Amino acid sequence: MATQADLDRLVSLEPGFPFVSVYLDLGPQARASRSYETLLRKRFAELGRLLDEDPQKEGAYWKAVKQVWDYVHNGMPAAARGVAMFVAPHLELFEAFPVSQRFETEVVLNERAAVRPLAHVVEKHEHYLVAEVSADHAAIYMVHLRGPDAVSKLAQVDTEVPGKTHRGGFSGWSQKRFQLHRADHVHMHMKKVAEALVGLDAQYAASGMILLGLDQNVAELRRVLPAALAKKIMAEAHSPSGDGKNPLLKRVLPLIKMDAAIGGASTLARIYEELERGGLAASGADAVTAAMAQGRVDILVIGENFKGKGYRCEQCDAVLTVPAADDRCLYCGGSVVSAELGEVLVEMAEKGGATVEIAPASDLLDRLGGIAALLRY
Numbered sequence: 146m147a148t149q150a151d152l153d154r155l156v157s158l159e160p161g162f163p164f165v166s167v168y169l170d171l172g173p174q175a176r177a178s179r180s181y182e183t184l185l186r187k188r189f190a191e192l193g194r195l196l197d198e199d200p201q202k203e204g205a206y207w208k209a210v211k212q213v214w215d216y217v218h219n220g221m222p223a224a225a226r227g228v229a230m231f232v233a234p235h236l237e238l239f240e241a242f243p244v245s246q247r248f249e250t251e252v253v254l255n256e257r258a259a260v261r262p263l264a265h266v267v268e269k270h271e272h273y274l275v276a277e278v279s280a281d282h283a284a285i286y287m288v289h290l291r292g293p294d295a296v297s298k299l300a301q302v303d304t305e306v307p308g309k310t311h312r313g314g315f316s317g318w319s320q321k322r323f324q325l326h327r328a329d330h331v332h333m334h335m336k337k338v339a340e341a342l343v344g345l346d347a348q349y350a351a352s353g354m355i356l357l358g359l360d361q362n363v364a365e366l367r368r369v370l371p372a373a374l375a376k377k378i379m380a381e382a383h384s385p386s387g388d389g390k391n392p393l394l395k396r397v398l399p400l401i402k403m404d405a406a407i408g409g410a411s412t413l414a415r416i417y418e419e420l421e422r423g424g425l426a427a428s429g430a431d432a433v434t435a436a437m438a439q440g441r442v443d444i445l446v447i448g449e450n451f452k453g454k455g456y457r458c459e460q461c462d463a464v465l466t467v468p469a470a471d472d473r474c475l476y477c478g479g480s481v482v483s484a485e486l487g488e489v490l491v492e493m494a495e496k497g498g499a500t501v502e503i504a505p506a507s508d509l510l511d512r513l514g515g516i517a518a519l520l521r522y
């Protein structure tokens with residue numbers, strides 16, 4: 146995923162010719178037909194012909210082209226809907242940014258990185274810093290709702306803090322003095338966490354920040370955060386660590402659903418369009434569940450209040466909205482247990498690399514049955 150810091154870096158690179166910028170449309174149709182490859186081949190040839198007077202530049206250009214093809218054939222993440230590549234032979238630079246929005250496929254040959262389409266995506270992209278904090282430990286994550294990879298761990302801060310209670314052996318220490326000593330350490334720890342957050346925010350320009358932890362720890366961290374960063378706090382959850390990526394995501398999602406709602410609305414509009422023309426979308430619990438089972442869901446949009454009755458097969462893990470007779474799985478005949486459908490679908494989406502968007506109640510969402518999806522194929 147590209148950040149504001151990436152953009153800043155790209156535009157400040159030393160200019161030199163050739164600098165090749167490539168954008169690809171990796172939407173479902175483009176992927177299926179590989180139309181981006183055809184376009185690339187054509188465009189590369191056209192641009193190459195412009196350089197055949199200058200063997201040195203031409204050589205550098207075809208080297209850059211080869212790097213692009215290597216990436217296209219070997220490195221492209223399956224979940225990306227678009228990718229931006231920047232290749233500068235004079236800097237030995239090759240960088241690729243897979244994103245969850247589509248680009249128009251194009252190649253730009255210049256002395257500098259052509260970043261405008263990518264900048265457009267970065268501006269729209271919402272990503273959040275999440276700090277899970279305890280008195281002696283902190284883990285900092287980036288959560289992006291529309292990125293190919295929803296949660297990534299960025300940093301961890303550990304500080305040795307003396308235990309909470311005096312266990313004896315500190316005969317020279319009064320209980321009170323011991324507690325002061327501990328408080329100093331916790332304070333120091335929080336300062337380290339704040340410093341790490343400041344650094345990461347400078348790098349990633351987070352849209353917002355969420356603090357998770359026990360009351361006293363969150364309050365302590367808040368006290369030492371610089372004002373500019375404290376302004377980004379959009380939610381706090383006063384409870385112990387979510388422990389690991391998926392539980393973390395589940396706890397954080399509702400906290401940022403208001404922000405997600407903006408994206409959710411536009412995805413819903415796209416889904417509606419697709420449905421109208423019989424395209425790549427599904428709506429309603431039954432159709433979405435079936436599409437999910439087939440691994441076809443790209444973006445799952447689920448109403449914030451969605452609840453549905455579902456069944457999960459204990460044998461093959463299939464999710465059903467209606468079991469066969471005798472509470473048996475339709476696929477394998479194993480026994481099924483009932484489950485909250487929304488929860489199960491979100492979990493499956495995460496496992497399958499689909500993006501999840503939580504949408505606020507709306508007429509459109511109601512008409513679509515409270516749950517809908519954009520499909521990969």
Ligand SMILES: [Zn+2]
Pocket residue numbers: 458459460461462463474475476477478479
């Ligand atoms: Zn089964």
